Amino acid sequence: MNVRMFVWGAVFGLMMGAVEPLSAQPLGTFRWQLQPYCNVLTVRVDDAGGVFRLDGFDDQCGAPERAPAVGVATLNPDGSIGLGVHIVVAPEGRALSLDARVNPGDGQGTWRDSAGNAGRFALGAATGGAPRPLPTVPASTIASGAITAAHLAPGLVGTVAQARVRGLCTNTQAMRGVNPDGSVACTNAMTSVKEGASQMGLYPALAIGPDGLPVISHFDATQKLLMLTHCGDSACVSGNRTAPVDSLVVNAGQYSSLAFGADGLAIVAYYDAGTTSLALTHCADRICRSTTTTRVAASKASGEYTAIAIGADGLPVVSYYDRTRRTLAVTHCGTAACDAGNVTRWPDPSSNDVGLHTAIVIGADRLPMVSYYDATAGALRVTHCGDLSCGAGNVSTTVDDPAEAAGLHSAIAIGRDGLPVIAHMQEKVGLRVTHCGSATCAAGAVTTLVTAPGDVQGYYPSIAIAADGLPVVSHASPGTDSLHVSACADAACTAARTTRVDTLDVPHGYDSSLGIGVDGLPVVAHYVKGAGALRITKCGTANCQ
Numbered sequence: 043m044n045v046r047m048f049v050w051g052a053v054f055g056l057m058m059g060a061v062e063p064l065s066a067q068p069l070g071t072f073r074w075q076l077q078p079y080c081n082v083l084t085v086r087v088d089d090a091g092g093v094f095r096l097d098g099f100d101d102q103c104g105a106p107e108r109a110p111a112v113g114v115a116t117l118n119p120d121g122s123i124g125l126g127v128h129i130v131v132a133p134e135g136r137a138l139s140l141d142a143r144v145n146p147g148d149g150q151g152t153w154r155d156s157a158g159n160a161g162r163f164a165l166g167a168a169t170g171g172a173p174r175p176l177p178t179v180p181a182s183t184i185a186s187g188a189i190t191a192a193h194l195a196p197g198l199v200g201t202v203a204q205a206r207v208r209g210l211c212t213n214t215q216a217m218r219g220v221n222p223d224g225s226v227a228c229t230n231a232m233t234s235v236k237e238g239a240s241q242m243g244l245y246p247a248l249a250i251g252p253d254g255l256p257v258i259s260h261f262d263a264t265q266k267l268l269m270l271t272h273c274g275d276s277a278c279v280s281g282n283r284t285a286p287v288d289s290l291v292v293n294a295g296q297y298s299s300l301a302f303g304a305d306g307l308a309i310v311a312y313y314d315a316g317t318t319s320l321a322l323t324h325c326a327d328r329i330c331r332s333t334t335t336t337r338v339a340a341s342k343a344s345g346e347y348t349a350i351a352i353g354a355d356g357l358p359v360v361s362y363y364d365r366t367r368r369t370l371a372v373t374h375c376g377t378a379a380c381d382a383g384n385v386t387r388w389p390d391p392s393s394n395d396v397g398l399h400t401a402i403v404i405g406a407d408r409l410p411m412v413s414y415y416d417a418t419a420g421a422l423r424v425t426h427c428g429d430l431s432c433g434a435g436n437v438s439t440t441v442d443d444p445a446e447a448a449g450l451h452s453a454i455a456i457g458r459d460g461l462p463v464i465a466h467m468q469e470k471v472g473l474r475v476t477h478c479g480s481a482t483c484a485a486g487a488v489t490t491l492v493t494a495p496g497d498v499q500g501y502y503p504s505i506a507i508a509a510d511g512l513p514v515v516s517h518a519s520p521g522t523d524s525l526h527v528s529a530c531a532d533a534a535c536t537a538a539r540t541t542r543v544d545t546l547d548v549p550h551g552y553d554s555s556l557g558i559g560v561d562g563l564p565v566v567a568h569y570v571k572g573a574g575a576l577r578i579t580k581c582g583t584a585n586c587q
Contacts, residue, residue, distance in 0.1 A: 075167040079174040103173045107132035138177045212277045228582030231277035236575035240264040243576030246567040247300040247555050254560040258567045259310045261295035268295030277580035288333050299348045303378045304356035311348040311360045320345030324379035334379045340386045341366035349400045354408035361400040361412045370397030374431035389425050389436040394418035401452045406460035413452040413464045422449030426482035441487040442476050453504045457533050458511040465503040465515045473500025477534035492538045504555045509562035509584040516566045518551035525551030529585035543586050544579045548572025
C-alpha cells in the first residue's frame with residue numbers, strides 16, 4: 043500500500059477520532075473554525091492516487107450562500123500537515139487563497155489568507171466571532187462603474203475615497219477645490235451695477251424670478267427713482283438690465299421689498315416720500331415695461347420699512363411702519379396687483395413705538411409672521427397673525443430684550459423645522475439670531491449673539507435657509523466696511539462661522555438682501571457706499587465658506 047496514503051489515512055483518522063480502513067476513500071470530512079472569525083471551513087478529504095483532494099465550503103458564518111472551497115493537503119517534512127484551499131466568496135465571486143498548518147497530533151494549527159487575515163485553525167470549533175473581512179478586488183478585474191459608494195465602508199467617502207466630482211462654476215468663477223461630497227468649491231463671483239453718475243443701489247431687495255435669475259429692486263438717490271435690475275445670469279455678471287420701475291413716480295423707492303406673485307410677475311412695495319405713503323407697483327410683464335402703481339395711505343405718514351410676502355391665498359401682504367400711529371401696519375392686498383380691495387390692519391396692541399425695521403414671512407401654518415423693532419423698549423418684537431390679513435387672533439410678543447438695544451434691521455425666515463428664525467442687530471455689539479420655540483414665537487425663543495462683540499458686525503442682516511437646511515445670514519461690518527456671511531451650524535444658530543465674502547476695497551455690504559439661487563448657491567445684493575452702486579456677490583459654496 044502507498045506509504046503516503048497510509049500516513050494520510052492515519053493522520054486524518056486520528057484527527058477525526060475515528061479508525062477507518064487504510065484503503066477507505068474518502069478519508070474523512072473535517073471542520074475547522076478560522077478563529078478569531080466565525081467562518082467555519084468544512085472539507086471532505088479524498089485520496090486521488092496519492093494526492094489528497096479537498097472539497098467543501100466556507101459557511102460564511104451561517105450566511106444563506108456558502109462559499110465553495112477546493113484544495114490540496116500535503117504532509118510537510120517537519121511533520122505538519124499543509125492545506126492549500128481556494129475559496130470563492132459568495133455572492134461577490136471574489137477569489138481567496140487560504141494556507142493552513144495543522145499539527146496531526148490534535149488537528150489544530152494556524153492559518154492565513156490572501157486578504158491579509160490570519161488566526162488559529164481550530165478543529166471542530168464554533169465559538170462565534172465576527173465574519174472574516176472580505177478580500178479586495180484587483181483593480182485590473184474591476185469593470186468600469188462596477189463599484190459605487192454603496193460598496194465602501196461607512197466613513198471612507200470624503201476621507202480615503204473621493205466622491206464623484208459634480209457641479210459647475212458659474213461665469214467669472216474658478217474652481218478652488220472639491221468638497222468631501224464631490225461638489226465643486228468655487229470662488230465668489232462679484233459684480234457692480236451702476237448707470238452713469240447716479241447714486242444707485244440703496245435699499246436693495248433681491249428675489250429669484252420664475253426664470254431662475256435674480257431680480258433686484260433698489261433706489262436711485264440721484265434721480266429719486268425706484269429701479270429694477272434683471273440679471274442676465276445666475277451671478278448677475280453679464281446681460282443685466284436696469285431701468286426705472288415707473289419714471290412718473292418721483293422721490294419714491296426707499297425701503298423697497300420685492301416678491302413674485304402667483305401670476306409669476308414682480309410686485310414691489312416701497313416708500314413714496316412725495317406722498318409719505320406706502321406704494322405698490324405691480325409689473326405687467328417679465329421685465330416690468332408696463333406697471334400698475336397703487337398708494338396705500340394708511341395714515342398721514344406711513345410706508346417706511348416695508349416687507350412683502352405672498353400669502354397662502356396667492357395675494358401680497360405687506361408689513362411697514364405707520365409713523366403717525368407709531369405702530370406696525372399690515373396691508374393685505376385684494377388683488378395680485380394690489381390695485382383694489384386692500385385692507386390695512388394695525389395688529390400689535392402695544393402702546394410702545396413699534397413697527398420699525400419690519401420683515402415678513404408666511405409661516406408653516408400658512409399665516410403671516412412679522413418681526414420688527416420696538417423703539418421704546420429697544421427690543422425685538424414679533425407678531426403672528428391669526429388670519430391671512432392679520433384681522434383677528436394675532437399674537438404679539440417681545441422675543442429678545444437685552445440690556446442694549448436689539449431687534450434693529452430684522453430679517454425673518456422659516457427653518458426646515460417649521461419654526462421662525464430671525465436675524466437682527468444689537469446696537470454697537472453685533473449680529474443676533476433668535477430661534478422661535480413655536481409657530482407663534484410666543485414662548486421658547488432662544489437668542490444667540492453670533493458675532494463677537496468686538497467685531498461690531500451684524501448691520502443690515504438678511505437671512506435665508508441654505509441648501510443644507512441651515513440658516514445663512516448676510517450682514518455688514520461698519521468697522522471694516524465690508525460684506526460678511528454667517529453660516530449657522532444648527533437650526534437655532536447657536537454656533538456659526540462668519541466669513542468676509544467680498545473683496546471690494548471701498549465701503550460695501552450695506553442694506554444686504556440675500557437669496558438662494560436655483561443652483562443652491564447664495565447670492566447677495568448690497569449697497570456700495572463708497573461708489574454709489576449696486577453690488578451683487580454670488581457665493582461659490584452653499585454656505586459661502
